[in-house]
Amino acid sequence: MFILFQELYNTNYEDLPTLDSDCMDYKNDGASFQLPEKIGHFSSDLCKKTRSREMRFDESNLSYLHLPQSCDYISLDLTEGYNHFKHINWSNASLDKLDEMLKWILKNRRSLERGDQTKPLDFDFITQRGVFTRIMCTPFVNDEWHIGFSKFKGTIYICPFFNDHDENERNFQRLNMASYGGYRFEHYITKSKYEDTYSNCDDFSSTLHEYSAVLKSKINSINNPNGYSLLYVAEVDCLKENETDSSRMENFVEIKTTNKIDSPIQNDNFHRHKSCKWWAQSKLVAIDRIICGYKEYNLTTVTSIETMNVDSIAQQAFRFWNHKNCWNFLEHFLSLAKNLMKNENDPSKVYLFSKERYSTIITCKKLLHSGNLCIIPDCISIFENISILHPEQCGSFAYSPIHVENSIK
Incomplete structure (x- = not known):
């Protein structure tokens, strides 16, 4: 397991100019974000115990929302089964999300090519949704992040890196249980395409079944009218109840949990620390509804569920962050x-x-010898010989994002 600072210690690099996220330069840019279009998908089985992944180019892991008959006065225990799984680090980031994106590109390369060998892909940036979320929330959220950029044949590939912070046992267990609870809540209120009813509490396992959408979009501004073309992948939670069309992103919903909000102070804390990221995640994939479970009883039990309108979140949070400036x-x-x-x-x-x-x-x-921080694996050079290599021949790519992101739902 590699740690970012250790990698930098062993790497020669050149310091480049800094950027102040609090500067005024960007606030009048008039940026415009094009409605994202879904152009593909894949399914992944993620074993949290071993951090291994199995990928399939299909919709086998597509899930559907299945809410209780009443969303008030419920009791969903988020710690159910935790003692069987507490040895697993539920807050670990996945190690190879960009690997899967690159394999999807290889499989679909013929529909993505534009016939220009100097820039075979007609995209300026390729990444995962979480990278864009971190960047656009930066002026308003005090999180730490590390993001690497590499350029290949005119397209920039972006990958997040994570530091391995020392956590005391008590803090680790708190974060771990919170992350587990997020997955557990999602399990309570969704069903797979093969189920007639929602999953019961006994069939939860340490293998998560993820469904990811591949999207294209564009962002431009007053100073950049031609804009930048974007290709990115996003793990999405489920389709709305009674929806069958997975080609339209507005048919999906995001699933979240948060502390029950009973006072103006709690409401302010929600908008100060969470709502910007929730809004950004949803807008980047054109999802207009968030299913929110409110936690009580030492944050271990969801006692009510609310459907939030994504645009309304931005309107309510105007005192804390500005969606246009994102x-x-x-x-x-x-x-x-x-x-x-x-x-x-x-x-x-x-x-x-x-x-x-x-x-x-x-x-x-600028890392002069990227080593284990390398983003673009050797086999991406198939764009040099487009008819020879298939995605299966790449196996597992050489690089790995470092470690560790808290992925609390």
Whole structure:
């Protein structure tokens, strides 16, 4: 298991100019985000115990919302079965989400090619949704993040990296149970396409069955009218009840949990710490509804469920964050990265952008020898010989995102 700071210690790098996320430069950019279009999907079985993944190019893991008959005065125990699984780190980030995205690209390369060998893919940036979420929420959220950029044949590939922080046992168990509870809640209120009723509490396992959508979109601004084309993958929770059309992203919902909100202070805390990320995650995939489970009793039990309108969240949070500036900052940041890398032609080079918790400064290091931080594996060079290699021949790509992100639902 690699740790980011250790990798940097063993790597030669060049410091590049910093960016202040609190600056005024981006606030009048007038960024516009194109409604995302779903162009593909795949299913993954993620074993949390071993952190191994099995990928299939199908909809076998597509789930459907299945709410209780009454969403008030319910009692869903989020700790059910936890003693059997508490040795598993439920808050660990997956190690190979970009691997799967690259394999999907290889399988669908013929429909993505544009006939230009200097830039075979007609996309400026390729990544996963979580990267864009982190960037666009940066002016308003005090989280730490580390994001690597590499360029190959005119397209920039983006991958998140995570530090392995020392956590005391009590704090680890609190975070671990919260992450487990998020998965457990999702299990309570969804059913697979093969089930007639929602899953009961006895069939929960440490293998998560994920369904991911592949989307394309575009973001532009007043200073960049042509904009940037984006291709990204997003794990999505489930289709709405009674929906069968998985081609339309508005038919999906996100599933979340949070503390029960009983006072203005609790409402302010929700918007200050959570709502921006919830809104951004949903808008990036054109989802307009969030199913929220409210937790009580030491945060171990969901006692009510509410359906939230995503656009309403932004309207209610105006005192804490500005949704227009989220888009402005995302476009501004991508412009900075693209300009820094305009003369870059070496796909082994990684430009590492970092923001520390409670800091507004974003640093950038050009890693001269990326080593285990390499983003683009050797077999992506199939775009050199487009008719030879199949995605199965790539196996497991060489790089791995580092460690660890808290993935609390």
